[in-house]
Amino acid sequence: MKFARSLTITITILFTLILTVSCSKEQSSDVNSTVDINNETVKAALRAHIEFLADDLLRGRDTGTAEYEIAARYVVSNFKQFGLKPAGENGSWLQTVPFTKSTLDTSTVEMIVHTKDSSLDFDFPKQFMSGASAVSEADEVRGKLVFVGYGIVSEELKHDDYSGLNVKGKIVVYLGGKPASFPSEMGAHLASGSEKRRNAAEQGAIGIIAVHTPLSDKVRTYEKSIPNAGKPSMSWQMKEGGVFGNYSEIKGGAYISKEAGKILFSSAGHDLEQIFTEIEADKVPLGFDMDIEVSFKRQSSHENIVSSNVIAMLEGSDPILKNEYVVYSAHLDHIGDTAHGDEEDNINNGALDNASGVAVMLETARRFSQGEPPKRSILFVVVTGEEKGLLGSNYFAHYPTVPVESMVANINLDMPLILYPFADVIAFGAEHSTLAGFVERAAALQGIKLSPDPMPEQALFVRSDHYSFVKQGIPSIFLVPGWTSKDPEINGEEVFGQFFSKHYHQPSDDISLPINYDAGATFIQVNFDIGQEIANSKSRPQWNEGDFFGDKFKK
Ligand SMILES: [Zn+2]
CATH class of the missing domain: 3.50.30.30 (Glucose Oxidase; domain 1)
Structure with a gap:
């Protein structure tokens, strides 16, 4: 979103992590069941993704760096394990974005x-x-x-x-x-x-x-x-x-x-x-x-620079509706290494901005790959250049690798603060389209609520990658855990405020933060259920009648 003392992990440990991820195929294929928060496999996989992506060796995944490309290949490697199809350029997993610096x-x-x-x-x-x-x-x-x-x-x-x-x-x-x-x-x-x-x-x-x-x-x-x-x-x-x-x-x-x-x-x-x-x-x-x-x-x-978006697809089961796509997006880039030379740690690891969002998307993709595919296809779009001004998503939205009118909805994941057992979710932009109903029903399955935007003055609806999709006329939401906590000892709003003042775009946004993997597993389930219902529903999501963004951008 436009707003470290990190563990150094040896290569051996990294390999162990990758193995942990690849071994988790054996979990339940009953994709409609509510998530078991003791589901150690999901939690371990989530942790493994975040630890890899937020490792010091990836030097903050800055757009245009080799370390960013390593992170992109990690994402590809996971999509391959899940049996997804490449949906980038020319049959590849990637879309190469050319930048001028x-x-x-x-x-x-x-x-x-x-x-x-x-x-x-x-x-x-x-x-x-x-x-x-x-x-x-x-x-x-x-x-x-x-x-x-x-x-x-x-x-x-x-x-x-x-x-x-x-x-x-x-x-x-x-x-x-x-x-x-x-x-x-x-x-x-x-x-x-x-x-x-x-x-x-x-x-x-x-x-x-x-x-x-x-x-x-x-x-x-x-x-x-x-x-x-x-x-x-x-x-x-x-x-x-x-x-x-x-x-x-x-x-x-x-x-x-x-x-x-x-x-x-x-x-x-x-x-x-x-x-x-x-x-x-x-x-x-x-x-x-x-x-x-x-x-x-x-x-x-x-200077000319290139950096990759990663795009994968799970093909839908309906012979007609499979030509339409529910699109998940998350940015993989972060702000890199802010070398001043005098600090102990200059690496902005971006554990929550946005390794957590990418990790949630990967585990959502795994869930989709385990059951019967839904009627519509699902597109997973991992983008670069978000921190430079929503650039990778904007490029994809201008040159999509599937027809723009075939994308029925976008669910964006950016900086989900999975730091406490949240009791609600926020979907920025939900009030603009029928997507609000999908979020409400998915949240209800976990016994939680959809809360209204608690900080409308920040206009977060125009500040992350879903905005690139909105401008192409696609109903979109930006989904994050809400501020209500199931734990009376934790105030979600305070956690949010502290993250913003202390760790946002700082080297301390790293793996030492108290990430709550149970909350992460719940968030994955809600995210999955939203996409699953959209993908199976008879008609595609619609902009609300007379909505400014719908009227302005609808194709
Ligand atoms: Zn950011």
């Missing part, structure tokens, strides 16, 4: 504000941050500024920040975020950087300045992003040529601090403080021409 030469990056009688050089990264260009080695652009409010355009909400403004050949200035009155998930989609960039490009802008606001502070302060300034970024290369999400007409841009924003606005005779007061009262600020110019300069270098 772009690095900004921070010594060359420049943002200058030009007024009638002065020019002001902004400081990188204290006052502004800028990313590398994904396509050109040297960029230079200068243009007049136009303030465009939040830079959002939505027919559904009858909201158009560009209304009455001409930004052709100019640089747009917009506030980060969105009006507070926008519904959370829909708003998160509309206010995403990619949507705002698309709007700017469609309106003919040549540059973008995004302004940090006091409201943005509540999510993440500007200062917190400074250590990441100038870090390389990745994008995937389109088969048609070019890099996805790149607009050649936009030649430069910056993300600026509140203080830099105030200087920028006052240079043009405007008061940003007053606009901040308006947005805090949830008034939508109106745009205007700013009578100043800004110039940007930067140099970028590029």
Whole structure:
């Protein structure tokens, strides 16, 4: 999800683990029975997968590394043992994703504000941050500024920040975020950087300045992003040529601090403080021409990188419905080795982000392979590049290895915190489609409930790989254990909060965390039962009538 003192395991132990996994075929083939939490085989297999994937030897499974590919081959090896079929490219298990890794030469990056009688050089990264260009080695652009409010355009909400403004050949200035009155998930989609960039490009802008606001502070302060300034970024290369999400007409841009924003606005005779007061009262600020110019300069270098998605299939039993697929997804990549040189442990093992999700998917796949296949086929999609911006799933969703309209639902597994005996599950996105009913019934089989999203303001529905499937019109959920605990001594919400503050994207997200394998086994069963019912049901899941995401993306 977009939000170690690890055990070093010798090769001998790794082999033992693989043997443990391969020996577990002998478990019950009665796939409809509720899981026996004493099912030592499932628990041992789950543990073995997580221990392997989170081992220091895999160095945090960063996209594009050899260690990531070893993890991918481990997944393939398991799918083969389960008797699944390869469903990648050209009859293989893999889909090779070509990436461009772009690095900004921070010594060359420049943002200058030009007024009638002065020019002001902004400081990188204290006052502004800028990313590398994904396509050109040297960029230079200068243009007049136009303030465009939040830079959002939505027919559904009858909201158009560009209304009455001409930004052709100019640089747009917009506030980060969105009006507070926008519904959370829909708003998160509309206010995403990619949507705002698309709007700017469609309106003919040549540059973008995004302004940090006091409201943005509540999510993440500007200062917190400074250590990441100038870090390389990745994008995937389109088969048609070019890099996805790149607009050649936009030649430069910056993300600026509140203080830099105030200087920028006052240079043009405007008061940003007053606009901040308006947005805090949830008034939508109106745009205007700013009578100043800004110039940007930067140099970028590029590297071609490849990394693999892994795709496997269990063929359905119905002669017609087997041409439709229930899709499980989980990201295998993590953030790698954050070498600063001075710490004892720099390896981000990602035991829970997302070795646990991949392990749950593998054991779900094993369960499917043990009984009668359901009517529809099941597709298991293990993706790369999630931590770089949902890239591997986006690539798969654009170039699926089965027809896009044949995918009836996506169930995504990302960072399931199997750390306590949970008494409920959360399915982000369930309220958008008929998938909610499937989750409710599967949970009920385990005597647990489906709980509503406990943190709608985080808009997690647009923050993991299922979102790539949503944008192709496929009803999707992102399934995690809920915050209710069967153990009165453990508060699920506290465990979640602690994980986020202490271990999320840290080397301590490793195998030393108190993973509860009984909870893991229950989670596997719920996950399996959801897919099993979808795969056997007469009609495929549907978006709810009038749902924003359904209406926007349904094919
Ligand atoms: Zn993550």
